[in-house]
Amino acid sequence: MTSLRFKAVEAASKKRPLEVAVPSERPSEYYAKYVFNQEKMFKYLPLSTYTKLREAIDEGTPLTMEVANEVADGMKRWAIENGVTHCTHWFQPLTEGTAEKHDAFVEHDRKGGMIENFSGKELIQQEPDASSFPNGGIRSTFEARGYSAWDPSSPVFIIGDTLMIPTVFISYTGEALDYKAPLKKALAALDKAATAVAQYFYPNVTKVTANLGWEQEYFLVDEDLYGARPDLMLTGRTLMGHDSAKNQQMNDHYFGAIPERVAEFMKDLEIQALELGIPCKTRHNEVAPNQFELAPIFEECSLAVDHNMLLMSLMRKIAKKHGFHCLLHEKPFAGINGSGKHNNWSLTTDTGTLLHGPGKTPEDNLRFAVFIVESLMAVYKHNGLLKASIISASNAHRLGANEAPPAIISAFLGRQITEILRKIEESTTEELFNIEGRHGIKLDIPQIPEIMVDNTDRNRTSPFAFTGNRFEFRAVGSSANCAAAMIVLNTAMAEALTLFKQRVDALIEGGQSIIGAVLDVLREDIKACKPIVFEGNGYSDEWKEEANRRGLDCETSVPLIIDRYLLPSSIKMFEDMNVMHKNELEARDEIKWETYQKRIQIESRVLGDLCMNHIIPVATKYQTVLVDNVQKIQSAFSTEDAKRLTSYNIDLIEKINVHTNTIAEQADKMVEARKQANLIENIREKAIAYHDNIVPYLEEIRRHIDKLELIVEDEMWTLPKYRELLFIR
Numbered sequence: 259m260t261s262l263r264f265k266a267v268e269a270a271s272k273k274r275p276l277e278v279a280v281p282s283e284r285p286s287e288y289y290a291k292y293v294f295n296q297e298k299m300f301k302y303l304p305l306s307t308y309t310k311l312r313e314a315i316d317e318g319t320p321l322t323m324e325v326a327n328e329v330a331d332g333m334k335r336w337a338i339e340n341g342v343t344h345c346t347h348w349f350q351p352l353t354e355g356t357a358e359k360h361d362a363f364v365e366h367d368r369k370g371g372m373i374e375n376f377s378g379k380e381l382i383q384q385e386p387d388a389s390s391f392p393n394g395g396i397r398s399t400f401e402a403r404g405y406s407a408w409d410p411s412s413p414v415f416i417i418g419d420t421l422m423i424p425t426v427f428i429s430y431t432g433e434a435l436d437y438k439a440p441l442k443k444a445l446a447a448l449d450k451a452a453t454a455v456a457q458y459f460y461p462n463v464t465k466v467t468a469n470l471g472w473e474q475e476y477f478l479v480d481e482d483l484y485g486a487r488p489d490l491m492l493t494g495r496t497l498m499g500h501d502s503a504k505n506q507q508m509n510d511h512y513f514g515a516i517p518e519r520v521a522e523f524m525k526d527l528e529i530q531a532l533e534l535g536i537p538c539k540t541r542h543n544e545v546a547p548n549q550f551e552l553a554p555i556f557e558e559c560s561l562a563v564d565h566n567m568l569l570m571s572l573m574r575k576i577a578k579k580h581g582f583h584c585l586l587h588e589k590p591f592a593g594i595n596g597s598g599k600h601n602n603w604s605l606t607t608d609t610g611t612l613l614h615g616p617g618k619t620p621e622d623n624l625r626f627a628v629f630i631v632e633s634l635m636a637v638y639k640h641n642g643l644l645k646a647s648i649i650s651a652s653n654a655h656r657l658g659a660n661e662a663p664p665a666i667i668s669a670f671l672g673r674q675i676t677e678i679l680r681k682i683e684e685s686t687t688e689e690l691f692n693i694e695g696r697h698g699i700k701l702d703i704p705q706i707p708e709i710m711v712d713n714t715d716r717n718r719t720s721p722f723a724f725t726g727n728r729f730e731f732r733a734v735g736s737s738a739n740c741a742a743a744m745i746v747l748n749t750a751m752a753e754a755l756t757l758f759k760q761r762v763d764a765l766i767e768g769g770q771s772i773i774g775a776v777l778d779v780l781r782e783d784i785k786a787c788k789p790i791v792f793e794g795n796g797y798s799d800e801w802k803e804e805a806n807r808r809g810l811d812c813e814t815s816v817p818l819i820i821d822r823y824l825l826p827s828s829i830k831m832f833e834d835m836n837v838m839h840k841n842e843l844e845a846r847d848e849i850k851w852e853t854y855q856k857r858i859q860i861e862s863r864v865l866g867d868l869c870m871n872h873i874i875p876v877a878t879k880y881q882t883v884l885v886d887n888v889q890k891i892q893s894a895f896s897t898e899d900a901k902r903l904t905s906y907n908i909d910l911i912e913k914i915n916v917h918t919n920t921i922a923e924q925a926d927k928m929v930e931a932r933k934q935a936n937l938i939e940n941i942r943e944k945a946i947a948y949h950d951n952i953v954p955y956l957e958e959i960r961r962h963i964d965k966l967e968l969i970v971e972d973e974m975w976t977l978p979k980y981r982e983l984l985f986i987r
């Protein structure tokens with residue numbers, strides 16, 4: 259069996275780039291080819307239907323069944339022209355993936371034949387009968403029905419022979435069972451709160467949209483090598499593997515020339531993504547060997563979430579075609595960079611103002627300061643909850659090292675913004691107002707240059723960094739659904755702005771001018787949110803101590819971080835902003851604890867198997883070779899010479915013994931610990947037991963395996979090594 263590794267290495271080394279046929283049209287021409295976008299709506303729908311659908315999209319007015327039927331009819335014509343035979347509701351259950359169940363267009367024509375039909379009812383609502391989606395106890399099996407309902411603001415698209423209809427997924431009793439439903443509500447709450455505050459400065463604003471630009475990091479590993487690593491296949495990460503002598507220390511991969519096989523994969527991916535309307539912009543080698551990144555142009559948040567989910571599934575599929583496996587795990591390899599999905603977040607008004615961007619007038623800059631400071635208030639007040647929104651069994655491995663932020667949420671502002679906030683805080687309203695001749699008053703807030711030198715993503719240890727006209731939430735993990743983080747961030751921002759407005763309005767009612775009232779409350783908040791601002795090295799031990807003193811959430815245990823969804827401040831925020839009720843939050847936490855516990859359970863089982871079926875047998879076999887050698891030397895030489903000649907191998911034999919014994923012993927204890935943990939009924943307690951009692955074994959066992967990897971003869975080692983996984987492409 260040793261040969262599986264070498265066969266895989268050989269097969270992988272022989273692979274050549276798979277040349278991709280590039281469409282004859284330009285990207286701008288095939289962009290959104292498979293999306294039922296505005297252009298297609300206009301072409302395939304009667305004008306009155308088109309207008310009503312646009313109203314539903316822009317203003318959220320519900321569609322009547324009559325209009326839905328007309329829309330379905332137009333969609334069907336477009337779909338059939340593209341060879342489509344099936345349709346499905348496409349939704350985002352709480353599994354981190356997406357779900358679909360295809361139905362063919364066909365129906366009996368009552369004359370013994372078939373017709374192809376697609377009705378408005380099928381478009382707007384389905385009842386996926388599967389009761390097996392995670393529901394955290396909300397949906398008991400006797401009411402197993404869940405509804406999926408079309409969200410007209412997310413465009414319908416085609417994949418292969420199927421018309422994909424993006425939907426929200428809710429229970430029979432109306433609770434959200436997915437990421438999309440609460441995201442939509444969070445965005446609505448944000449729109450309402452941000453519009454009201456933006457109107458202090460720009461009375462014409464009627465809508466505020468949250469933007470999201472994600473950066474997807476990923477690894478590509480040759481599929482043959484992947485197939486020879488049971489841990490990668492079953493857990494998405496390597497549970498063992500000694501460092502490669504060369505890894506990322508030369509910094510020669512980052513932004514280097516893209517390897518040819520990978521370049522063809524990227525080309526293929528981008529063509530298909532563009533055809534689905536994903537505006538791919540950037541591609542490059544990331545820091546770790548065999549690590550890469552793709553980032554599109556930012557989009558409206560909910561659409562960006564759909565596009566990221568879609569992209570992740572395209573990546574997995576297209577990678578296979580090119581003989582790769584795409585790893586989206588946050589930390590597939592120990593000791594080198596992991597993969598994040600930095601979420602660039604900003605707000606824009608329907609009048610075209612970027613609320614997180616500086617402007618030209620002093621009023622613009624006051625508005626800018628308000629939106630920056632209220633973002634900080636949101637992050638400060640809910641820093642523990644924000645951490646809960648990004649934490650998972652896999653992301654926990656990534657945080658705190660190799661350019662990923664630590665498990666303490668803080669915000670980075672940069673020198674210029676800090677200076678502006680200090681000036682506002684320290685000046686009185688009178689000082690900030692300049693009487694400007696007959697034109698009345700002028701605000702004396704310093705100009706902010708559009709390019710802020712220290713606001714690139716230079717502070718890579720900051721989880722929430724201001725980068726010039728947006729915040730970059732860097733803590734989000736590569737495999738996550740961005741919606742989890744975006745639900746919390748947008749809801750927290752909605753709450754911060756609502757509270758801001760309440761206080762400003764109270765001052766205005768008391769006779770203050772608008773600007774004066776805004777300044778007073780802003781000054782209060784600049785002071786209040788200071789503990790969240792941190793410009794230094796997030797990895798240092800001093801920061802951990804300092805953050806603790808500042809009262810920031812420093813918890814590192816995943817099951818305990820998950821608790822933060824049920825803090826009184828979290829429940830109040832979600833309920834006040836009408837995003838989720840307590841029972842929905844409880845259900846989500848149940849799912850999170852269960853997912854965590856199961857992932858650790860799987861890792862622990864896989865590692866147990868690897869120990870028994872690979873590591874110990876291989877090490878013992880090599881030990882026998884050594885023993886054989888020792889015996890032969892002893893029979894050929896004098897006792898004295900033999901002692902000298904065998905001392906090195908005898909030492910190795912003993913070392914192997916120590917490691918294999920420890921591995922066997924620890925693996926037994928790990929099984930015992932699992933048995934104990936499995937007796938626990940309460941899912942939170944069980945997750946805690948897995949975290950406290952099983953995870954340490956995974957680490958300890960790995961340490962001994964990695965030592966053995968250095969001792970055992972290379973030819974005998976059955977599992978592809980880090981150098982092979984990371985450098986063959």
Ligand SMILES: NC(=O)CC[C@H](N)C(=O)O
Nearest residue numbers: 595596597598660661662
């Ligand atoms: N260049 C980078 O920004 C590296 C980011 C890093 N891979 C992360 O985990 O977030």
